[in-house]
Amino acid sequence: MSTPIPGPPAWPFIGNLRDVNVNDTVRCFGELADTYGPIFKLHLGGDDRIFICSRELVDEVCSRKEFVKIPIGSIKQLQVVTPDGLFTAPHGHEAWAVGHRTLLPAFGPLSIRAMLPEMLDITSQAVLKWARFGEHNAINVTEDFTRLTLDTIALCSMDTRFNSFYQNELHPFPQAIRTILMGAQGRSTRPAWLSSFMWNEKREFDGANEFLHKFAEEVITKRRNSPPIPVKQDLLDAMLNRKDPVTGKHLDDALIIDNMITFLIAGHETTAGLLSFLFYLLVTHPSAYTVLQKEVDDTLGNGPITIELISKLQYTKACVREALRLRPTAAIWGVSPINNPDDADQPIILGNQWLIKPNQTVLVLCPKLHRDPSVFGVDADEFKPDRMLEDNFKVLPKNCWKPFGNGARACIGSDFAMQEAIVATAALFQKFDFKLADPDYKLSVQQTLTLKPKGFFMKAKLRPSID
Numbered sequence: 001m002s003t004p005i006p007g008p009p010a011w012p013f014i015g016n017l018r019d020v021n022v023n024d025t026v027r028c029f030g031e032l033a034d035t036y037g038p039i040f041k042l043h044l045g046g047d048d049r050i051f052i053c054s055r056e057l058v059d060e061v062c063s064r065k066e067f068v069k070i071p072i073g074s075i076k077q078l079q080v081v082t083p084d085g086l087f088t089a090p091h092g093h094e095a096w097a098v099g100h101r102t103l104l105p106a107f108g109p110l111s112i113r114a115m116l117p118e119m120l121d122i123t124s125q126a127v128l129k130w131a132r133f134g135e136h137n138a139i140n141v142t143e144d145f146t147r148l149t150l151d152t153i154a155l156c157s158m159d160t161r162f163n164s165f166y167q168n169e170l171h172p173f174p175q176a177i178r179t180i181l182m183g184a185q186g187r188s189t190r191p192a193w194l195s196s197f198m199w200n201e202k203r204e205f206d207g208a209n210e211f212l213h214k215f216a217e218e219v220i221t222k223r224r225n226s227p228p229i230p231v232k233q234d235l236l237d238a239m240l241n242r243k244d245p246v247t248g249k250h251l252d253d254a255l256i257i258d259n260m261i262t263f264l265i266a267g268h269e270t271t272a273g274l275l276s277f278l279f280y281l282l283v284t285h286p287s288a289y290t291v292l293q294k295e296v297d298d299t300l301g302n303g304p305i306t307i308e309l310i311s312k313l314q315y316t317k318a319c320v321r322e323a324l325r326l327r328p329t330a331a332i333w334g335v336s337p338i339n340n341p342d343d344a345d346q347p348i349i350l351g352n353q354w355l356i357k358p359n360q361t362v363l364v365l366c367p368k369l370h371r372d373p374s375v376f377g378v379d380a381d382e383f384k385p386d387r388m389l390e391d392n393f394k395v396l397p398k399n400c401w402k403p404f405g406n407g408a409r410a411c412i413g414s415d416f417a418m419q420e421a422i423v424a425t426a427a428l429f430q431k432f433d434f435k436l437a438d439p440d441y442k443l444s445v446q447q448t449l450t451l452k453p454k455g456f457f458m459k460a461k462l463r464p465s466i467d
Ligand code: HEM
Pocket: 069, 075, 086, 087, 088, 100, 153, 262, 263, 266, 267, 268, 270, 271, 274, 328, 329, 330, 333, 334, 403, 404, 405, 406, 408, 409, 410, 411, 412, 413, 414, 416, 417
């Protein structure tokens, strides 16, 4: 016997559409969790979605092999663009396994450390822009961190410069990515028959898709015809020259292109949101701000930033982790049940009482999981970076902090993102003092595929030591 999963009643045809605002779903799901508890069900887009919020349930889902990634929603819509990309490929897809095996070493600690000069190169452009901007002008934080993360991933993954800090308009490549992301999100919220009548949207989406593929093809041709000297060991080099350790084969061009586009899509908005939330949390929490500033000063002084010094910035790292806990920018990720590999006839029961059916997707609601009071205590809603210092972090209960997803399908770029965020924070704190542009600003959140602060402006004053 199983217990019915709670949730608001669904209406014929529209299911639970009236219970959520499609532009602000994450907040709505959080409110539903407050009403219905750690597990609840909604009928959306023709399917049941089971939301889970407690560490206990998430731990169970993360540990059981019957739950795998089957793309739904916007990720499914992105399959038109990158069918074989690491992010969009469904569980069991051979192209995913080949790409994953071949690319994993390129995202390993040694490779990521070697990307420090490129990360510093782009961060120094942000420093220059903010220094020239002056202390009285308000910086649009999320826009500039989007420039920073986009240019960093483009430089590190395919040795391409978008020069976003030198222009007001976005480069056509990120513009095309925006069109694709907005299109995928829109398509995921309406029935397919309705999308098929939206000819303008389809023309723009297809045009952007074609542009991305052509651009990536040209980057590959350029690299093959005139490789940089000395050899550049970036992600493109790994994709062109490494062999899959199992099949011994190189990746074919279609797979390389899908993954080049994937890195740009998956690798910039999430980190831009992280840096924006982090800076918001720091400027509104003076004690954490002061400890981080002191750590940067004591460790880096006015000197050059090296990878050895970056690894000493343990409080800064804890602040990044704590920002990801309170404000996970990829707020929801999902898994679907497949037959138990050891016993296909076993129904899938979660928490000893809730039956999960084959057509139901289980979604982990990270903003709620990350504030589970049974793990993080009564002050779970507060920004307290100390709880994420290494000694505390490593004894946290398993699967209570999941901003990067789970298992084999977890984020391949997590080390990249962590290093990028720490480097950018340290380099910016080395040069500037920061404060809210509007002292009365109250955080509001903007949701696209990922979450970012909305309307957050900051002022940056050059610090006396480097005048
Ligand atoms: C997957 C979060 C940065 C590339 C994921 C997933 C999450 C995530 C939650 C799992 C999605 C799912 O299960 O459906 C984040 C966050 C980031 C970040 C919060 C920054 C703060 C990056 C960066 C890159 C990247 C910088 C590329 C350099 C990918 C890829 C996947 C992925 C390729 C798919 C992995 C696979 O299934 O094999 N990310 N990500 N991400 N991420 Fe990230």
